[in-house]
Amino acid sequence: MKNVLSQKFLDELITFRKQLHRGPEIGFNVKKTADLISEMLSKAGLEVSRDIGTNGVVASLNRGSGVDPIGFRADMDALPIDEANNFAHASVHSGKFHGCGHDGHAAMLLGAALHLSRQENFEREIHFIFQPDEENGNGAIAMIDSGLFEDFKMDAVYGLHNLPGLNVGEFAIQSGAFCSFEDNFEIKIIGRGGHSSMPEKLIDPIVIGAKIVTDIQTIVSRTVSPSDHAVVSVTNFETDGARNVIASEVKITGDCRGFEAHISESIQSRMNAIVANNCASYDADFRFTYLTSFVPLLNSEAHTNLCAKVVDKISGACVRSDFGRVGFSEDFAQMLKVKPGAYILMGNGIDAANYSEPLHCPNYDFNDAAIRFGVEYWCAVANAEKVPLQSSLIPD
Numbered sequence: 001m002k003n004v005l006s007q008k009f010l011d012e013l014i015t016f017r018k019q020l021h022r023g024p025e026i027g028f029n030v031k032k033t034a035d036l037i038s039e040m041l042s043k044a045g046l047e048v049s050r051d052i053g054t055n056g057v058v059a060s061l062n063r064g065s066g067v068d069p070i071g072f073r074a075d076m077d078a079l080p081i082d083e084a085n086n087f088a089h090a091s092v093h094s095g096k097f098h099g100c101g102h103d104g105h106a107a108m109l110l111g112a113a114l115h116l117s118r119q120e121n122f123e124r125e126i127h128f129i130f131q132p133d134e135e136n137g138n139g140a141i142a143m144i145d146s147g148l149f150e151d152f153k154m155d156a157v158y159g160l161h162n163l164p165g166l167n168v169g170e171f172a173i174q175s176g177a178f179c180s181f182e183d184n185f186e187i188k189i190i191g192r193g194g195h196s197s198m199p200e201k202l203i204d205p206i207v208i209g210a211k212i213v214t215d216i217q218t219i220v221s222r223t224v225s226p227s228d229h230a231v232v233s234v235t236n237f238e239t240d241g242a243r244n245v246i247a248s249e250v251k252i253t254g255d256c257r258g259f260e261a262h263i264s265e266s267i268q269s270r271m272n273a274i275v276a277n278n279c280a281s282y283d284a285d286f287r288f289t290y291l292t293s294f295v296p297l298l299n300s301e302a303h304t305n306l307c308a309k310v311v312d313k314i315s316g317a318c319v320r321s322d323f324g325r326v327g328f329s330e331d332f333a334q335m336l337k338v339k340p341g342a343y344i345l346m347g348n349g350i351d352a353a354n355y356s357e358p359l360h361c362p363n364y365d366f367n368d369a370a371i372r373f374g375v376e377y378w379c380a381v382a383n384a385e386k387v388p389l390q391s392s393l394i395p396d
């Protein structure tokens, strides 16, 4: 089967990508985006299922004997920020912006579905998954809870994300932990506020909060080994004090990253002890909330090898073997907890304006020159041989 794509077809995908970029939607509210994608897929003769985990879409290409079915996943949601670009396809919705390239991801997966559906000799059951709310880390679970893997049979799932800083045509992948977990914490210290001239009659939550901020810096090194990758960051410190009023309450929020679930558990348990002990020593009350927003993303070794191998079949593409793990998080990790598979990064460019801007930067734009590589990648995985299940690492 040929994976060579005509310029006319690529131009249609670029036009579609720019249409999504102009009209971004965020979170679970991606109905118009899902409408546009579904319409194209239905017209091409794929079986389209809607409203999976609110606005998720699954388009099924039911070819072959049903042996070795797989799923490909793209995200559809934008970011809740203003775009700084002024080009013709800039966002027309203030406060909404495709700053992570999910417009490109959706266009590339759509392209692969259209291309494969037009290949008469293609024989495989593939489910093309378009998920909402990747950015908040809730869309994958919503689709899984709505029966994604019960209603659509898949032996493996694959994901892809663009990355500025990698050349167009360069891919990066690693087996095992590839993207970090993200935990978020909130520490509320409840003291007793009052006149700033009489602190001895009060319980000053700012003094306690300042100690807590300093103490949690020791979690990485004194609790989590310095040789394990982990980050604990305080990102906000709010009080209800005033110029001459000692505060009654302090709220400290922050974010933790790492690559293994046991590290997340260690950070949570040590942070809880630091908060409880500091508050107890000054007679303050507290409320401590610690939530995992994203689990670590674990690629199976066998599927990672398959993905790296198929990149070699794409003209002008290569896999960076020296790339290592990445510190950002990815909601697709939830799907990889249920099914084996692999997630790959694909270059968005390194030098041209916009394309080398980091993800989530107000000047970022998805690079349309990457569309060919993404579509050909999906088609190459679709045509790859089945991964022997016994050699795959199914994450627990």
Ligand SMILES: [Zn+2]
Pocket: 099, 100, 135, 359, 360
């Ligand atoms: Zn993002």
Ligand SMILES: [Zn+2]
Pocket: 100, 101, 102, 134, 161
């Ligand atoms: Zn993204």
